Amino acid sequence: MLKVNEIFTSIQGESTSTGYLTVFVRLTGCNLRCSYCDTRYAYDEGQLMTVGQVYSDIARRGIKRVCITGGEPLLQPDVQRLIDMLEDYEVSIETNGSVDLSQFKLYDRHRFVMDMKVPSSGSSNSMNYENFNYLRSHDEIKFVIGNKSDYYWAKDVIKKYYKRGIITFSPVYGVIEPVEIVNWMIEDKLDNVRFQLQLHKYIWDPGIRGV
Ligand SMILES: C[S@@+](CC[C@H](N)C(=O)[O-])C[C@H]1O[C@@H](n2cnc3c(N)ncnc32)[C@H](O)[C@@H]1O
Ligand SMILES: Nc1nc2[nH]cc(C(=O)O)c2c(=O)[nH]1
Ligand code: SF4
Ligand SMILES: [Mg+2]
Numbered sequence: 754m755l756k757v758n759e760i761f762t763s764i765q766g767e768s769t770s771t772g773y774l775t776v777f778v779r780l781t782g783c784n785l786r787c788s789y790c791d792t793r794y795a796y797d798e799g800q801l802m803t804v805g806q807v808y809s810d811i812a813r814r815g816i817k818r819v820c821i822t823g824g825e826p827l828l829q830p831d832v833q834r835l836i837d838m839l840e841d842y843e844v845s846i847e848t849n850g851s852v853d854l855s856q857f858k859l860y861d862r863h864r865f866v867m868d869m870k871v872p873s874s875g876s877s878n879s880m881n882y883e884n885f886n887y888l889r890s891h892d893e894i895k896f897v898i899g900n901k902s903d904y905y906w907a908k909d910v911i912k913k914y915y916k917r918g919i920i921t922f923s924p925v926y927g928v929i930e931p932v933e934i935v936n937w938m939i940e941d942k943l944d945n946v947r948f949q950l951q952l953h954k955y956i957w958d959p960g961i962r963g964v
Pocket of ligand 1: 783789790791792822823824825826847848849850867868895897924925926951
């Protein structure tokens with residue numbers, strides 16, 4: 754069984770597949786409490802569904818991209834069974850950097866988007882740096898930055914631990930102006946990092962669910 758907060762169709766607003774129509778499966782529950790979390794409603798609220806019911810809901814939408822998120826989606830043991838059923842889909846899994854990723858088996862066309870929680874999130878002490886050994890070149894390592902110390906912290910983590918994968922920086926929505934991060938990247942000639950914004954927050958009201 755899976756405890757599911759919401760399933761909806763939208764455009765992917767984050768990661769390198771931004772802009773593609775995607776089915777989002779948001780699983781309930783999280784082990785962290787980030788200062789800026791825009792999804793607090795997923796900490797407890799949700800309905801129990803069988804893995805088969807979740808799969809059927811995805812399949813009837815007729816869209817070949819799926820984003821498994823939360824909450825922290827990798828805390829529910831049955832998530833592996835859902836991943837296994839999605840062989841024909843392009844799947845991205847948003848995960849918070851605290852979970853041991855070596856325990857999951859992904860198809861080649863599936864990928865992790867691993868968020869390394871920066872100091873201003875309040876969650877950076879929970880990061881699992883072993884994960885850098887398991888990420889593949891098409892997985893993503895994401896830093897959501899709220900101030901200049903976070904930016905320095907992110908650069909330091911990359912220097913110490915980076916092996917493979919696509920690195921992205923994005924702003925904490927409403928906390929820092931995007932241009933500030935871009936200007937720091939230009940000053941530092943940071944040409945191995947891809948900057949991104951949460952696209953859905955510019956299309957819809959940033960406070961609404963299910964988009
Ligand atoms: C809601 S989380 C769910 C997946 C997982 N718990 C995690 O944190 O990666 C999905 C993504 O949204 C990002 N996010 C949450 N609140 C945000 C905010 N206020 N501004 C920018 N990104 C935010 C998180 O950093 C994370 O990368
Ligand atoms: N449109 C849209 N794209 C997203 N990409 C990752 C999301 C998430 O909450 O994990 C998300 C989300 O909530 N909405
Ligand atoms: S890990 Fe993700 S879902 Fe959990 S509190 Fe942080 S941003 Fe929110
Ligand atoms: Mg979101």
